[in-house]
Amino acid sequence: MSTSKTHGGAAHGSVKEYVWGLIWSVILTAIPFGLVMSGALDSGLTLVIILLCAIAQIFVQLVFFLHMNTSSEQSWNVVSGVFIVLITLIVVLGSIWIMQHLNHNMLMGH
Amino acid sequence: MATTDMTIAPEADYDGFVKEEHHHDYAGDTLLGFWIYIMSDCILFATLFATYAVLGTGFAGGLTPKDLFDLNFVAVETALLLFSSFTFGMAMLGAQAKDESRLFKWLGVTFLLGLAFLCMEMYEFYHFSSEGADPTTSAYWSAFYALVATHGLHVFAGMCWMIILVVHIKRDGITEENHTRLACLSLFWHFLDIIWICVFSMVYLMGVM
Numbered sequence: 001m002s003t004s005k006t007h008g009g010a011a012h013g014s015v016k017e018y019v020w021g022l023i024w025s026v027i028l029t030a031i032p033f034g035l036v037m038s039g040a041l042d043s044g045l046t047l048v049i050i051l052l053c054a055i056a057q058i059f060v061q062l063v064f065f066l067h068m069n070t071s072s073e074q075s076w077n078v079v080s081g082v083f084i085v086l087i088t089l090i091v092v093l094g095s096i097w098i099m100q101h102l103n104h105n106m107l108m109g110h
Numbered sequence: 111m112a113t114t115d116m117t118i119a120p121e122a123d124y125d126g127f128v129k130e131e132h133h134h135d136y137a138g139d140t141l142l143g144f145w146i147y148i149m150s151d152c153i154l155f156a157t158l159f160a161t162y163a164v165l166g167t168g169f170a171g172g173l174t175p176k177d178l179f180d181l182n183f184v185a186v187e188t189a190l191l192l193f194s195s196f197t198f199g200m201a202m203l204g205a206q207a208k209d210e211s212r213l214f215k216w217l218g219v220t221f222l223l224g225l226a227f228l229c230m231e232m233y234e235f236y237h238f239s240s241e242g243a244d245p246t247t248s249a250y251w252s253a254f255y256a257l258v259a260t261h262g263l264h265v266f267a268g269m270c271w272m273i274i275l276v277v278h279i280k281r282d283g284i285t286e287e288n289h290t291r292l293a294c295l296s297l298f299w300h301f302l303d304i305i306w307i308c309v310f311s312m313v314y315l316m317g318v319m
Contacts, residue, residue: 018199025192029310033185036315043319054311058304065195065300077145084149088156095160 021064168249
């Protein structure tokens with residue numbers, strides 16, 4: 001099955017690719033669920049592993065399900081994606097940062 | 111001088127219409143445009159996640175997520191959505207092979223998985239509300255329902271889109287246009303799965319810790 005043919009930034013996949021995507025996604029979902037349900041590790045370490053698994057699974061799905069790569073046909077998809085990740089970080093982290101300072105200044109931070 | 115480089119002589123059989131190539135670009139432009147829509151949808155979810163993070167401790171003395179969240183239930187929801195993403199991929203392969211029955215079979219499975227997910231989510235909302243945690247209970251639960259229900263509404267929209275596409279494909283077959291529409295829906299459906307990864311990680315897993 002050919003995977004090289006592209007359609008304006010949406011390459012075609014193969015059964016093998018989707019099965020690998022599914023296997024990786026199941027593993028990366030099972031790890032954080034298992035850790036939180038069993039409570040095996042302390043909460044700080046669990047938090048880090050949850051975040052790492054989530055980020056890894058997002059990449060797994062982008063590569064195996066959405067067939068993103070670094071080819072020139074997809075450069076605009078990647079550029080807009082990186083831009084949105086930046087905006088998302090500014091919105092989420094900026095909001096948390098500002099509101100924490102606001103709570104602190106209003107003496108509500110406890 | 112510079113403009114002469116831009117001028118391209120028409121093909122020998124040019125009859126005033128650009129057939130093949132124009133069509134191909136149309137599909138590519140549509141997909142890129144839809145991708146940019148999805149990126150803007152990311153900003154919608156980013157604001158909802160930011161709201162959720164900021165209001166994350168505003169329980170107003172009421173119920174907390176630790177009292178209500180059931181991780182086994184969420185694990186099943188997650189599995190349904192993850193497998194639906196996989197089955198949609200199988201449906202896309204059916205469409206690429208121009209095999210209508212294979213496409214409809216996998217699209218049907220995807221629809222049923224999406225429906226099961228939505229039913230579980232609505233049951234969950236009903237259960238939480240009847241336990242005393244509805245959207246008006248506290249800032250936390252307002253943010254929770256806004257975020258999770260927005261994702262649910264997207265899943266519902268995707269399922270309506272699936273029904274409409276099946277009608278289109280039954281009428282016209284797997285044409286270039288229908289294939290482009292299917293590819294857009296595929297982007298949308300996989301995107302919803304990616305948003306759900308963030309929801310179960312930040313809301314459910316971190317909520318019970």
